[in-house]
Each structure stands twice: as C-alpha cells, then as structure tokens.
Amino acid sequence: xxxxxxxxxxxxxxxxxxxxxxxxxxxxxxxxxxxxxxxxxxxxxxxxxxxxxxxxxxxxxxxxxxxxxxxxxxxxxxxxxxxxxxxxxxxxxxxxxxxxxxxxxxxxxxxxxxxxxxxxxxxxxxxxxxxxxxxxxxxxxxxxxxxxxxxxxxxxxxxxxxxxxxxxxxxxxxxxxxxxxxxxxxxxxxxxxxxxxxxxxxxxxxx
Numbered sequence: 001x002x003x004x005x006x007x008x009x010x011x012x013x014x015x016x017x018x019x020x021x022x023x024x025x026x027x028x029x030x031x032x033x034x035x036x037x038x039x040x041x042x043x044x045x046x047x048x049x050x051x052x053x054x055x056x057x058x059x060x061x062x063x064x065x066x067x068x069x070x071x072x073x074x075x076x077x078x079x080x081x082x083x084x085x086x087x088x089x090x091x092x093x094x095x096x097x098x099x100x101x102x103x104x105x106x107x108x109x110x111x112x113x114x115x116x117x118x119x120x121x122x123x124x125x126x127x128x129x130x131x132x133x134x135x136x137x138x139x140x141x142x143x144x145x146x147x148x149x150x151x152x153x154x155x156x157x158x159x160x161x162x163x164x165x166x167x168x169x170x171x172x173x174x175x176x177x178x179x180x181x182x183x184x185x186x187x188x189x190x191x192x193x194x195x196x197x198x199x200x201x202x203x204x205x206x207x
C-alpha cells in the first residue's frame with residue numbers, strides 16, 4: 001500500500017486521491033563551531049549540551065485527483081494545521097508536523113496538488129515502550145532505546161532502591177519522572193533492589 005494518514009484522514013490509493021510520492025528529508029544537524037585565534041581548525045561545541053540537536057525535517061507529498069472539489073476539501077482539512085502523519089510504508093512510526101497545501105495544478109483531465117509537512121526532527125514510535133519487572137531481592141534491568149534521548153515514566157509498587165549511572169534513587173510506591181534519568185541510544189542498565197515491582201514506559205524516537 002502507498003498511502004498516508006493525516007490524523008484520521010487517509011489518502012493515497014483510493015478513487016479520491018492517488019499518492020504519487022512521499023519524500024521524507026533527513027533533518028539537518030545543528031553544528032556549532034567557533035573560530036579560535038591561534039588554534040588549528042575550529043572548536044566544535046556541537047555536543048556541549050549533551051547531544052546533537054537537529055532542525056525540523058520536511059516531508060513532501062504529491063497527490064492526483066479527478067475532482068477539484070476533493071482538493072478544496074483537502075485544503076480545509078490540512079492547510080496550516082499540525083497533524084500526526086503515518087506513512088503506510090513505515091507504519092511503526094509517526095511524524096508530527098504542520099501541513100501546507102499548494103495551489104492545485106491542472107493536468108489534462110486531472111488535478112495534482114502538493115502538500116508539505118514541516119515536522120519534528122524525530123519520528124516517534126506509535127506504541128510506547130513498556131518494560132515491567134517484579135523485584136524480589138535484586139534485578140539487573142537493561143532497556144534498549146533508539147536515537148532520541150528520553151525520560152521514562154516509572155510506576156513503582158513496594159519500596160525499591162534503583163541505581164542508574166552511579167546515582168542511587170530511593171523509590172516508594174507511586175509514579176516518577178526523574179529529570180536525571182535519561183535513556184540514551186543503545187543499552188541502558190539499571191540495578192533495582194527491594195520488594196515490589198517497577199514499570200518503565202518511554203517514548204522512543206528515530207531519525
């Protein structure tokens with residue numbers, strides 16, 4: 001299938017619209033370099049705040065239809081609005097961006113229209129990642145995360161002690177979102193001790 005969802009509006013392979021293409025650009029890395037007199041090369045401070053930052057990405061769509069009225073309806077539904085965008089070819093992830101609809105172009109007995117979405121740099125997993133463990137004594141927990149750094153939401157029952165990157169957290173029953181517990185790309189290792197359970201929920205994102 002070659003189509004796309006804009007929230008609850010689907011387009012692409014119906015009699016209303018044919019999707020000619022969907023072109024997803026790679027977001028541009030925000031490289032920060034400083035010229036220092038007397039120094040060879042430049043001073044690269046791109047990762048001075050902990051990770052590479054990125055600009056927005058663009059997704060360009062082109063659609064064909066027989067009915068001009070369909071394009072008018074499309075303009076009313078999309079133009080200027082921020083949408084959750086899911087491509088049929090990559091339906092594990094979604095993009096979030098603001099849409100713009102260009103003026104339609106006649107082509108014989110058809111009309112073509114281009115839609116541009118200016119999106120967040122990361123595409124997000126549609127399903128939140130969840131990992132739950134029952135703790136009876138001590139457990140080593142490994143969480144795998146994609147490129148985007150993210151803070152997990154912790155749901156704890158009982159009384160637990162959690163160690164992450166040499167920091168120790170005493171957790172009573174409840175929900176936690178700890179600013180210092182940031183999952184990086186790859187494997188993230190936790191040590192949890194006590195009696196109870198711990199649930200990690202986090203949003204993964206990829207470039």
